[in-house]
Amino acid sequence: MTQAAATGTIGHDLATWQRPRVTGGPFKQMFFTWFQPVVLLAMIAFWTFAPDRYATFAWAVGIGIALRLICLVLEWVSQRHASWQLTWKELTTDLFYVGISYTLVKYAGKHIGSDAAIDAIKHSFNLHTAWAGHWPFLLQVFLTMFLFDFGQYWMHRAMHNWHPLWLTHAPHHFITQLNVFKGAVGNPVELFLIGLGLGGFFDFLPRAALAAGGISLAIDVYNHANIRFNTPRWWLYLFNSIEHHSLHHSQDYDSTRCNYAGTFIFIDRLFGTCIDDESELVGQEGGRRMSIREQMLYPFLPLRRLLPLGHDPQAVPAE
Numbered sequence: 001m002t003q004a005a006a007t008g009t010i011g012h013d014l015a016t017w018q019r020p021r022v023t024g025g026p027f028k029q030m031f032f033t034w035f036q037p038v039v040l041l042a043m044i045a046f047w048t049f050a051p052d053r054y055a056t057f058a059w060a061v062g063i064g065i066a067l068r069l070i071c072l073v074l075e076w077v078s079q080r081h082a083s084w085q086l087t088w089k090e091l092t093t094d095l096f097y098v099g100i101s102y103t104l105v106k107y108a109g110k111h112i113g114s115d116a117a118i119d120a121i122k123h124s125f126n127l128h129t130a131w132a133g134h135w136p137f138l139l140q141v142f143l144t145m146f147l148f149d150f151g152q153y154w155m156h157r158a159m160h161n162w163h164p165l166w167l168t169h170a171p172h173h174f175i176t177q178l179n180v181f182k183g184a185v186g187n188p189v190e191l192f193l194i195g196l197g198l199g200g201f202f203d204f205l206p207r208a209a210l211a212a213g214g215i216s217l218a219i220d221v222y223n224h225a226n227i228r229f230n231t232p233r234w235w236l237y238l239f240n241s242i243e244h245h246s247l248h249h250s251q252d253y254d255s256t257r258c259n260y261a262g263t264f265i266f267i268d269r270l271f272g273t274c275i276d277d278e279s280e281l282v283g284q285e286g287g288r289r290m291s292i293r294e295q296m297l298y299p300f301l302p303l304r305r306l307l308p309l310g311h312d313p314q315a316v317p318a319e
Contacts, residue, residue, distance in 0.1 A: 047211030093183035118200035144212035
């Protein structure tokens with residue numbers, strides 16, 4: 001439960017916010033206090049200094065898989081909420097959506113996504129931005145991350161404030177627990193839209209794009225993970241976290257309209273949409289779990305009501 005559930009209010013002063021801590025001895029306390037910052041620094045160091053033969057897409061994919069598997073193990077070592085414990089059914093469902101993300105959604109993004117559209121615009125107007133590739137490497141990495149997250153912030157915010165877009169995003173808010181692969185759960189249309197970005201206008205080095213993806217992963221991989229960390233306050237000020245994102249998934253719809261950024265929570269702080277709080281109870285309509293079929297069809301329900309296409313799909317009750 002959250003303070004919101006107990007008092008009817010949400011939000012804390014970050015400087016005085018007292019959060020439950022990891023239980024266990026000194027080593028476990030230290031490990032779950034410094035794991036996130038150390039992994040972030042290691043990711044920055046790897047992409048900055050690794051030889052070119054290692055700074056490849058294949059290595060990026062391998063590191064991403066390894067980090068997610070480590071987080072999967074950590075969910076059992078330092079569980080955040082027993083009610084979020086991963087079951088075989090949940091894991092199988094999550095991996096189905098991961099498969100869609102890496103195939104259907106990635107294929108659509110490559111051929112009709114923002115990069116394809118930007119390439120067409122640059123070609124039409126004869127725009128050249130190769131000069132951006134001469135900027136300091138870490139500046140290129142940060143700008144790639146920031147431009148993507150800034151666009152994601154406004155797309156995500158629009159999804160919570162305009163009904164046609166909410167129909168694509170809503171299925172993601174019918175998950176009833178948070179686990180490391182839950183970020184991939186949702187309708188493919190939403191996953192395509194949330195992946196649109198502006199970074200393609202700048203011809204940054206390909207290595208900078210790979211680094212941006214890896215470093216972003218080292219920050220936002222925890223946003224859906226059932227892991228109890230002793231997260232430092234400076235991390236909570238700068239970056240999105242399981243605390244902020246669990247509130248975004250809370251059962252109260254009004255409480256979901258906050259903490260939109262995927263990586264940099266300071267973007268929400270700049271625009272007044274950050275709320276420092278957390279929630280255990282997640283999922284719209286009181287924690288109703290959608291079936292895969294309903295997830296796939298949900299954005300098209302208004303069309304189904306207009307045409308004689310049969311009954312609306314029924315959701316599976318939350319376990």
